[in-house]
Amino acid sequence: MEFNSDIQSVLKGGYHCKLCDIHVPNKASLDDHLKGRKHQKLSSVRATRKAQAESSLFVTGFARETSQLQLIDYFQHFGSVAEVIIDKKKAVYAIVQFSEIEGMQSAFSHSQHVLDGQKLCVKPREKKEFRYIPKKKQDPRNLHQCVEHLSQELCQAASVNEQMHRVVESFQLSEAEKEVRNLLVELLQGVFTEFFPECCLQPFGSSVNTFDIHSCDLDLSLDLEKTKTFQARVKGSSDQAQECRSEDIQSEDSILSDIDLFTASTAEVLDLVAAVLRKCVPGVHKVQVLSSARLPVVKFSHRELGLQGDITINNRLAVRNTRLLQLYSRLDARLRPLVYCIRYWAKQKHLAGNPFGGGPLLNNYALTLLIIFFLQNLDPPVLPSVNQLKEMACEEEECVIEGWDCTFPSQPIAVHPSKNTENLCALLAGFFSFYDQFDFSGSVISLREGQPLPVTGFLSKTVGEEELMEQLGKAGDCSLKNIRLGPVNLLDPFELCHNVAGNLNERTQKGFRRECEEAAKYCRSLQYQRKSTKGKVWGLVRLFEPLGGGTQGLSRDTERELAISIPFKAAMLPDSVRSELLLARGLFRQLWFKKVCQAVVGVLQDVLKCSVAPSDKPVKARVRQEELEHGEGTDCAASAHIGPVNEDVKQDVSVTDCTLPAGENGLNVQEAKNSCACPSSLIKECSPQDTVLVGLKRPLCRDDTLVSPPNKKQMLDSATMQPLAHWHCLLWHRVWVGRRKVRHNLLKSLREASKPEVGGIELETCVTKSIAQENEEAQKLLEFSMEAELLGCTDDTQIILKFTPGEDHGGLFQDFFHFLESFLPKMTEKLLAKLK
Template identity: 55%
Template sequence: MELDEDIQTTQRGFHCNLCVVNIPNKPSLEDHVKGKKHQHLLRLRAQRKAQEQNSVFVSGFKPDTSQTDLKEYFAQFGPVSDVIMDKQKGVYAIVEFSEPQNAQAALAQLQHQLNGLKLRVKPRERKDFKLASRGKHDSKTHQISLDKLNYELCKTSSVNEQMLKVVESFELKDNEKKGRDLLVQLLQEVFTEFFPDCQIVPFGSSVNSFGIHSCDLDLFLDLENTKGFQACAKSSEAQTGENQSEDCRSEDSILSDIDLSTATPAEVLELVAVILKKCVPGVHKVQTLSTARLPVVKFSHRELNLHGDITINNRLAVRNTRFLQLCSGIDSRLRPLVYTIRLWAKQKQLAGNLSGPGPLLNNYALTLLVIFYLQNRDPPVLPSVNQLKNMACEEEECIIEEWDCTFPSQPFIVPPSKNTEDLCTLLSGFFTFYSKFDFSASMVSLRDGHVLPITDFLQSDEEAVNTSEASGPKPKRSSAPKLGPMNVLDPFELNHNVAGNLNERTQKNFKRECCEAEKYCRSLQYQQKSTKGKFWGLVRLFVLPSEAGPRSHVDPEKIMEVSIPFKAAVLPEPLRAQLALAGKGFRGLWFVKVCSAVHMVFHEVLKCSPLAETQTTAVCQNLDKADRDGNEMEVNNNQSVEDSGLQAKGETGKKRPLTVEEEGPSTSTVIQAKKPKLDADLEHPEPVHWIWSQSNRVWAGRRKVRRDLLKTSDETSKPEGGCVDIESRVTQSIVEKEEKLQNSLEFEVHAEVVGGNESTEVVLRFHPSHDTAGVFQDFFHFLESFLPKMAETILGRAGS
């Protein structure tokens, strides 16, 4: 097929500039071009282009000019289909005609006059059509806003000064703080009229010492005293028979229509929204979100040009705010680090969900990551939450919703840190710390000040209440935190993962950008000011991904590997329980489970033939059989660890060379049903080695075969085993219809598990040993996405 102007050829296939997607091969390209999305965008682009040709830009009219006035004036040149006005940014309008010749007629007239003023009429600006993506910021807008900052940063003499300059540039100024304080006072006065003795308590970025220009104003409406007032008033009314409270204040207010002790949060928030709309000057765009995780009323304020939120059930957030205030008061280096890392994360598109909930880091989670890093410096910069708890006096004890939120109220109570590292060193250390962090198999715990193993959170809800011995009183709620690619435990609400919204891509991007930043921080461009006026220090660190240039080329021989990451959230409950019992040895058990799943994919789903099955492969088959029998895998205690198929050698997460000799005959790994878990030392299992042979192009045309198979199968004949059995039938159908390869494709697979100093995952390395037909590259490209998904599916049904 002939490529159109939207399709660009790349080293790995094709790229569609219109849809902003990569396409691996020509068959997929044909399907993409004919697809609904591409065709829709083609029509949309043509429509936008026609609108530009039919429109003129108009300015110079009076502010009180209406759309009707403009439409009536320009109707003399032809039918006007629409008038778009924008009076917020400036007095201008876009007048769209029905035909392009009408717009040309309006432009041909030299002078235009409306209501005594001369109008400026120009052609509408032509813009390149781009696919708008939710959640991704406009890099040009952000770059323009940083131009002045970059200039100021380059004038400084050190990275330390640059970080302080970042704080100065972004922090809330005194006049902004004063404006917010006045608004809080106004809201307090208004709401007190309707909810006597209530309190408006600000929290979040505005007051936690990490606020930036135009950050939201988060408010907590505390109605506890109001509930007491209402109960007292009702009691007094029952005794006296009058609608008056004991302190002679009339209850002729909004409280007459609602009982706070029985009202739902949604009902109370509706009343809050009404008060905001009708009684608070300058407030507009009031919206109630009663179905959110924390129900909230959103609003905007015209004069202050800020957005605000009001909640009624968020005491923990207020306490979190005071905790961040305390941390910034304990050590002055925290604020520059947080401001700098937040800006870095935003520029690298790792943080800042512009459309509300999204898969990126929020500022709170990012700040906790910085604090946790400082807790783990040697010596520590900040103490753990448990250490802070022990420094508090009895009067400072605080229990909220049965979570222990105790810490000192003043920073001078905390002894100063013995750590004397400067900001430049600490920033570099942050990237080093998280570039080697095992996110998927660890839980970041600021309360303990160190990593907690993920196995502590794989138990059933009833067993997973306490995360550590010193985690405070046992709450009634026993739900475990949501596990995901990145796990950051809230310091007080110990069943809340503040990074639970992240997806696997964001976690990988975060770690990759940390690795890139760690490498850059070792260079002189980071540490020393340029004598030639070039960008240096933080300026180069903040470079947008699109402007950083192409990444270093990787040798194709080194990328023939597929990774299957550890995903605790998708594992079935029986397997989670086994891993929890395995303790530190969970990687060994999980590795064998994954190897069993991979073996099943190659042998049963893709119909590969084993040419050389090692004893380890046989172990995987035995394990699979044991799973079906309801048994658990164990290592025979009569054999030494060195003799077993799963060995404990080297440091945690250290990659070991894979050699066939290392996997000599082993008969020590057996299946037993008595002991409930693996030995705790089995953290580093031996690599697994397979040699497979494939005789058919089982990867070619699978979508069409699968679609036809599902269409022709009735409900009674459809496979009962889900997508695994479906994919097996797809392969069988291809084998029956397609001709065999002239020479079978033979390839080796080496599998090993890594973790500890890197993300826990099973790495599968592929080496074609016989590929005269030259088809292995296509087969490997298919396996890159197919193999992890199928292995995850098989693991997900384990124990079911």
Template identity: 55%
Template sequence: MQPDPDIQTVSKGYNCKLCDVKIPNEASLEAHMKGKKHQHLCRLRTKRKAQEENSVYVSGFKPDTSTSKLAEYFQQFGPVSEVIMDKERSLYAIVEFAESVSTEAALTQLQHRLDGLKLRVKPRERKEFKLASKGKHDRTKPHISLEKLNHELCLTSSVNEQMQKMVEIFQLSENDSKARELLVQLLQEVFIEFLPGCQIVPFGSSVNTFGSHSCDLDLVLDLENTKAFQNRTRKSEETAENQSEDGQSEDSILSDIDLATASPAELLELLAAILRKCTPGVHKVQTVSSARLPVVKFSHRQLNLQGDITINNRLAVRNTRFLQLCSGLDSRVRPLVYTVRFWAKQKQIAGNPSGGGPLLNNYALTLLVLFYLQTVSPPVLPSVEQLKNMACEEEECVLDGWDCTFPSQPISVPPSKNTDDLCTLLFGFFTYFSKFDFPGSVVSLRAGRVLPITDFLSRDDELSDTAESSDTTRQNPTIRPKLGPVNILDPFELHHNVAGNLTERTHKNLRREFCEAEKYCRSLQYQHKSSKGKSWGLVKLLAPHTEGPSGSHDAIEKVPEITVPFRADILSPSFRTELSSAGEAFRVLWFKKVCSTLEVVFNDILKCAPSEHVEISQDQTSAKEDTKDEEVNNNQSLDISCHQPIAHSGIKRPLAMEEGPSSSSSPQGKRMRLEPSADYPEVAHWNWTQIHPVWAGRRKIRRVLLKTSDETSKPEGGCSSIESRVTQYIIENDSNPKEKVQFRVDAAVRGSDECTKAVLTFKATDDPAGHFQDFFHFLDSFLPKMVETLLAKSE
């Protein structure tokens, strides 16, 4: 690999200065440098460097000089791309040209004069490109320090009062609300000048009663009336009723774009142009067209507010009305939501600082709280379907094909019969979700109950309406929600999983924190105020997450382990249908398919041979005789049984044979017994021998073979045929194989209480030359991709 100035060699691997990450080995380094984040930052750095080279710094002009006037002056040197002016801190502007030759021409000229004043023009300052620190832009920090917050909480007399205090401290103040209202009015006045009839509508935390000091201002630009205005204008133009004297339309922007046919990207650029050039105080305007709902981000200097604008996003506005209704139905809702949100941020399981990320967002957290209040007995909140039945005919609402009907006022909903206090409800929330089967369930606020994930695994064109109420109006009923470790359906847009961004690691951390919180809430320290002045109640619960001393202990006992996660989206439609019909046994059926696929990878693609000797672990003495007989008969075969599995970190201890269901009554029960059991996981064992170094130089050989092949280039592990050819090439050119690696693979399926996955534990049984570690590092990235590739093709 060619030396890269961004890569620094350290004692334990490498450090990428551009991305500010550590990389353990060379194989991971190559994958990192080809990754999306690194490549994006390289492109961004190149773009910023080009902008600096094509820009000049200008000062000395009059305070009332406009950006258009500066642009007009510098046009004489070449096309001007953009003029950025900052008049607040110091009187200067950055003029960016389209070409570097224009920059040189402007700098070469000795004197520049504008409006009788001499301009100072010099090269733009060169700055080193650095990845912005997350902490620098983290606006999730409260205005109150943690020490002061703890002091305020300790002054109260009960957990109930502490939770009420959380609302008082973090809710939007009157000044915050007025600042947001002023910015909405400003934007409305500006946009209506260019887009007659448009409406700026706030949604999200600023108006849903769950906002905090640091929340962004989320806005929707509704262009429906503007589209109607444009149609009327064009019809009148055809009859010459609305023409100016020179025969041109009086509305320049609407004459340049057709709102009915314009793409979202074109509308966003129009939006961004109005914000940049015509809105006082607005800066840092950025379009994000790659987001699920494309937005324009901006900041306002004087009001110190950050905002997002989306176009025609009426569902978001309706969601906000729904949260407002839930807040008004019961006074306990807001204290619960504020407490849970702050707890989740402190534990680093929520609050993505830069927008996108693998953590929960506030909306998903709020829906979790509302869902718990729907399922507690007796319920605090009704389901969305129940709310729909309470609405009158005038309140019926269908947006984008989704039924969004619910009462407009809380008075239409009967009060809850639940009398639990806040302390009890918070304890119940943590208890409920500490035992919740997130990967095997779908949270549905519409139904007010948990839906089995198997309802969402069938063919796209055969999706069962049982997943939601049959009378629900649905748009695109064949679109499945994106399934993941945590599945929370939007109350109205039923194919949107609002927690679809979560990773397996986030889910693991989420579950751990739920269990820790539930454990703490059982203690007297949570329930009663300390008479000795010690921390009590919410104070300890809301303490920031810290890495405990157990981390080093875990590292000592860490064993070579590879995980193959359950991903419904990559499975073939027929196999998803098969899993759907399997009901609660879908994990075992999927695991059986994974095991068959693993055999193909090791045997057919990597050309591993079955070992002649099989080592029986000492902790499997109860199953020793049965396993020994089977391995003598067929070393290569898969051994899946209901005998006691090898102990794995993180897997629940299986019940002893006398505790659980009988699984040895029949001699035929030794092989391929795949009956589901919640008490102990299914397991599989292989013993393989690898004679040739199939991991050495593999990427280079792939590139060579692809040049002489009709196959398209795919990531390593993305094509079974080319990977088989690479292995065969290595074997044919390994003229004198001397060293071999014998290893054992133990597989177990995990689920129910954690993310569904197959966990493969590796152990070298004979490795005289020490090749096993290199082989395992190769398998760590290769094996999961290869298994998913084969599962996608499996019928």
């Protein structure tokens, strides 16, 4: 295969475009990239630059006062001059560009050039290689560019505790910056009062919650409740309205007379706010209304101050959240250094801080809540739960906003100080260890309770609402909305139906867990805890290394396993399945494993037209490592396979026959069979002499009164084995090649009324069928085996599909696997959503 000079093959697989600095995994993606807008535009720019260089001259020797017009007049004698660029800052030189290359050649061939008595030095313009440099904001105080500046200062500190305090000093707003923001708020308050009498502009968020940084936006809430009352009072009496018109209601004639704040939508009010910003506030520009956001907002920038701001309407919950964070920060001085350091660490690891806003990354608010939740779960706790704060508040401090109980003390003196004496160095290491071992998919993080809640309480809408209201003690008659469950479930402290981390996807969650694991491992080393006597980097400096900057990240990439993860997502399941899993309680993972296996086989067999058959290779169910270490869980024997796979495979897939342990820590066989906690296909009766796990010694003592070791993690499942399944698959068609084009043509050929759902099962099945019809005879392209393993004890509940390539003469498996990485999880979710 021939490539131009821009494209080079990569040893690890795929291709790299040097012009665009982009890596693509396969030939099909490369073809799409070469035809794409970015590559075509950069190729055109490079060709233009090359043509300009070939028709340009480099000129020096003229006097500093020489003008651009003088140079143009002189070189016009040799040919048409397109442009003359003069640089007199560092040196006196000019670039003279001719319209045609002949003009450049004529001027260069001239033996001597003299302009105003000065002898000119004329040379061909130097030809430089074209390089694409993406535009980035060059803010010296931006967190992403502080590594080099901080490294030297942090290495000079005496301890990690001192390093953490220096991070706070480097990033927090100075008193002058705070004063500038206060002046802008006062200016905006004065302007808005003219148009919205008795309104109140309240700052919230990072600027005022004690976790401010140099680059943070100015978040503002425009409270119009009193303005509504004012407008109703004015309109209620024509006499009063007439009097006001002659006095101070002229602004009301221009805006409030044209809109009724009681009936107007938020978007309509924001349009008025945007108009006031554009026309009446000096220095404000780039005003934009985002009415389709979850919380509609007006964004603006101030040119002279270099500030960016957001204005929302009546955002009282956000203001109350800010007051809560202020209280927590005043309760314990260790919170601020932890927040600053962990936020910076998350930005360096690309887990947070999307410069364009939105996206599947953690925001600063979510990170702060995770840190507070960690501090609530220490022994003894550093910070109290929201419910505990509520009990410490007096009657005058009771607060209910939009039906949510937002009560907490206004002063820290009402809260008992923490008995926890751990230093900052230990707390930072503890944060990483805590979330490295946290069960994200099986838990819902609740700062109100100060402890994780089981996700099973949120699986069924009906039961979930009742349990949630009982567990969280929600006051008021506000109806509970359906909570958006995801890879990370983090409840807002007050608005209990809002998942603050609902924007995260599985990749972000995995990245967070992986980076926490790496950080926890590093924090156990002497390089973290002690200052280097040889002047090497230590402590936070190593911890803050950007993602990909060290060797650890590279080694993880090179050892990439051919595996696809399918996480447990309760929100994607129909209500009937969620109720069934809820009733299964501790065994919901095994039941969910069976249903996912059905869906995976359905995608491969029905949607992609692969041949799927149970593997002859016997697969043993794996016992949890933590139980093997303590000699528990040995009363089980398990073997697993899927089969037979045929037309009714979706109705009955046999998964992992296993024996559940009887006695105090498990269900006996008859109980499990009679309950809906575990499907019958998961249970196998066996005699006592059969319940021996191959490869393990029989425990010396069978005394049921033995107490588990104190450091043993609590099991979330009743079963002690992890189900496995194994298939052998054949691929007959190149279902990944040209799929987008075939899908587009199919949608164009169908009528609007008969078009299937874009990205749905029906459409993707038709796409595969169309691709298959292009080949008259089906032939085996490759074969591969696939193993499904359920993971989820104290870790996240997920199914890992491990692929092993078999016969592959055409070298197609890498391309096919890359296609499956995104296609298989999506289609599996679609099939799971259709389960009855």
